[in-house]
Amino acid sequence: MTTLKTHTCGQLRSEHAGQTVTLAGWVHRRRDHGGLTFIDLRDRWGVTQVVFNPDTSAESHALGRDLRAEYVVRVKGNVRRRPPGLENPSLPTGEIEVVAQEVETLNPAKTPPFYINEDTPVDEALRLRYRYLDLRRQRMQRNIILRHEVIKFIRDFLVQEGFVEVETPILFKSTPEGARDYLVPSRVHPGNFYALPQSPQQLKQLLMVAGYERYFQIARCFRDEDQRGDRQPEFTQLDVEISFVDRDDVMDIIERLYTAIVEQVSDKELLFKPFKRLRYHEAMERFGTDRPDMRFGMELTDISDIAAECDFRVFSETVASGGLVKGFKATGCGGYSRKQIDELNALVREFGAHGLAWLALEGEAEIRSSFAKFLTDEQVQDIVNRLGSKPGDLLLFIADRPEIANESLSRLRLALGERLGLRDSNVLALCWVTDFPFVTWDEEGQRWDPSHHLFTAPMDEDIHLLDADPGRARGKQYDLVCNGYEIAGGSIRIHRRELQEKVFSLIGLTLEEARQQFGHMLEAFEFGTPPHGGIATGIDRWVMLLADEPNIREVIAFPKSQSAADLMADTPSPVSEQQLKELHLKLDL
RNA sequence: GGGCCCGUGGUGUAGAUGGAUAACAUAUCGGCCUGUCAAGCCGAAGAUCGCGGGUUCGAGUCCCGUCGGGCCCGCCA
Numbered sequence A: 001m002t003t004l005k006t007h008t009c010g011q012l013r014s015e016h017a018g019q020t021v022t023l024a025g026w027v028h029r030r031r032d033h034g035g036l037t038f039i040d041l042r043d044r045w046g047v048t049q050v051v052f053n054p055d056t057s058a059e060s061h062a063l064g065r066d067l068r069a070e071y072v073v074r075v076k077g078n079v080r081r082r083p084p085g086l087e088n089p090s091l092p093t094g095e096i097e098v099v100a101q102e103v104e105t106l107n108p109a110k111t112p113p114f115y116i117n118e119d120t121p122v123d124e125a126l127r128l129r130y131r132y133l134d135l136r137r138q139r140m141q142r143n144i145i146l147r148h149e150v151i152k153f154i155r156d157f158l159v160q161e162g163f164v165e166v167e168t169p170i171l172f173k174s175t176p177e178g179a180r181d182y183l184v185p186s187r188v189h190p191g192n193f194y195a196l197p198q199s200p201q202q203l204k205q206l207l208m209v210a211g212y213e214r215y216f217q218i219a220r221c222f223r224d225e226d227q228r229g230d231r232q233p234e235f236t237q238l239d240v241e242i243s244f245v246d247r248d249d250v251m252d253i254i255e256r257l258y259t260a261i262v263e264q265v266s267d268k269e270l271l272f273k274p275f276k277r278l279r280y281h282e283a284m285e286r287f288g289t290d291r292p293d294m295r296f297g298m299e300l301t302d303i304s305d306i307a308a309e310c311d312f313r314v315f316s317e318t319v320a321s322g323g324l325v326k327g328f329k330a331t332g333c334g335g336y337s338r339k340q341i342d343e344l345n346a347l348v349r350e351f352g353a354h355g356l357a358w359l360a361l362e363g364e365a366e367i368r369s370s371f372a373k374f375l376t377d378e379q380v381q382d383i384v385n386r387l388g389s390k391p392g393d394l395l396l397f398i399a400d401r402p403e404i405a406n407e408s409l410s411r412l413r414l415a416l417g418e419r420l421g422l423r424d425s426n427v428l429a430l431c432w433v434t435d436f437p438f439v440t441w442d443e444e445g446q447r448w449d450p451s452h453h454l455f456t457a458p459m460d461e462d463i464h465l466l467d468a469d470p471g472r473a474r475g476k477q478y479d480l481v482c483n484g485y486e487i488a489g490g491s492i493r494i495h496r497r498e499l500q501e502k503v504f505s506l507i508g509l510t511l512e513e514a515r516q517q518f519g520h521m522l523e524a525f526e527f528g529t530p531p532h533g534g535i536a537t538g539i540d541r542w543v544m545l546l547a548d549e550p551n552i553r554e555v556i557a558f559p560k561s562q563s564a565a566d567l568m569a570d571t572p573s574p575v576s577e578q579q580l581k582e583l584h585l586k587l588d589l
Numbered sequence B: 001g002g003g004c005c006c007g008u009g010g011u012g013u014a015g016a017u018g019g020a021u022a023a024c025a026u027a028u029c030g031g032c033c034u035g036u037c038a039a040g041c042c043g044a045a046g047a048u049c050g051c052g053g054g055u056u057c058g059a060g061u062c063c064c065g066u067c068g069g070g071c072c073c074g075c076c077a
Helices: A058-065 A124-129 A138-160 A201-209 A247-265 A280-287 A304-308 A313-320 A338-350 A377-386 A402-419 A497-506 A511-524 A539-546 A577-582
Strands: A020-032 A037-043 A046-052 A072-081 A096-107 A183-185 A193-195 A214-222 A234-243 A276-279 A324-330 A357-361 A367-369 A394-400 A430-434 A439-442 A447-450 A477-482 A485-492 A532-538
Touching: A020 A046, A020 A096, A037 A058, A037 A072, A046 A058, A058 A096, A138 A214, A138 A247, A138 A539, A201 A214, A201 A234, A201 A511, A201 A532, A234 A247, A234 A539, A247 A430, A247 A477, A247 A485, A247 A532, A247 A539, A276 A280, A280 A402, A280 A430, A304 A313, A304 A324, A304 A377, A313 A324, A313 A394, A324 A402, A338 A394, A338 A402, A357 A377, A394 A402, A477 A532, A485 A539, A497 A511, A532 A539
Parallel strands: A046 A096, A276 A430
Antiparallel strands: A020 A037, A020 A072, A037 A046, A072 A096, A183 A193, A214 A234, A234 A532, A324 A394, A357 A367, A357 A394, A430 A477, A439 A447, A477 A485, A485 A532
């Protein structure tokens, strides 16, 4: 295999019996019986039991007794079928053992700060500080290798489909829209900065101008925003762009790719094949969010019309002022105590809702409710019927501005789905969300913001709305959603200068600003740009879902902490005066 | 910028209402042990309770601050 080892620790079987082999790896466990010592020797491929017997070699038996956990050792010995009854069926190599003839410690190890040989919970700060040890553990080895397999599969698949992988710069240009940029000062150009790419968006479009037609890249992207469990300052996208396509072409490629990954690389079950498709408005109506978890029901129902006419002021006044009253039934939660309902109430308040209206159907005719006393029996019955409720259900409602009602109900739905065990992590519910609004109104900035990004094309039939009623125009955008996570987003792009300039001005860029920031794009669109579109998928989130992990740090070899620090290398860290001077920088702390 | 949770031997935890030698498991070290595979048995060592201040006769426990980690809001086209 290599100079130092002839076989891996996961390789030997009974047919190797009689061979002399040399293994090398880490001491996983030691079982010292005094006269007889066993070690489990581990490498990336598995674990093999090594026996040290003084009858075979007194010298190696003596050396073997001194081995400790995580020592790196090399063992030469004879493969022997284990004596009958002593096989270990839980180990792939459990039919055999290696009888040590020679042992060499390649490097001893201090006692590790946490267990390498079992997947017990460890304080995450400690894991990150000793990430190289954490990465030795089974959980991380499994995740990192799964990640590799997914990326390998993607490359093979897309190459097969005629795609070309092209690298784009890490040092690029800061642009005004989107997330905060990571900046890199230029030594050669005093006072000027590069920005690390938030995505290779512009570059991949320029590759379409350049005629590559089918591009992809496993691209590192950078965004200087605060962390979440599913957000890191640097993360990896599968970036794809194709020429001469419409939405369905892009969606089809990605759908085939993701289906194949689930079926061939993971042990997960695909709930929808083909993937479900939802329009944005439908997603908002039924789930209150544009990234619904479709593994379970409990869909939202609008009761604004009933609420408008009732004597419960919270309901009627909300509707009168343009708000919504919506809710859903939590199946089987009719017995929830006041305390449990108060917890749900606290949850929706976090998302801006004023409160939770509830109605519990305990028995056949027994009703507990926070609001039913203000309604006629008929109105209550209408609500109960509309939600298709049965005894034992708990009906939960929010009356608020549409954004708040939808947001808080969607969160509440997820929380209840979790409690009721409806979010089976072995199931992947992939769905496309399409027909997004082209732009959304930003109250604070008093301007239109692109829903996706600056280069997304509006629907052809909605182009006329860009002047008349921009809020009603739809974009050629599509998101891929899995189990409540947005795992990809893409669009058909604008490929004509006039339309691009029109969109720039719609979102408030002056012609001057547009040409300064995006002149290279506008210019390129005048040199024969094919219609094109593409998508960017979040590799980290996708592997996280496939690996059944609660956050993306678990599928990134060297992730950063919530405060964007690397606890192992202890960075960010100060630099010398000399370095600052060369970069023409002065600190103002 | 804000809210919440966590920090106790190497590791994982216990330690209501403040009370005397800070408990348990495991790891570590030593002894015994020739068929274990989470080996077993016996013994030992190991903790300024994240750090700083305060309240108190007395603080792991209460208060304030601070550092580190996590979850979330804002933010993330």
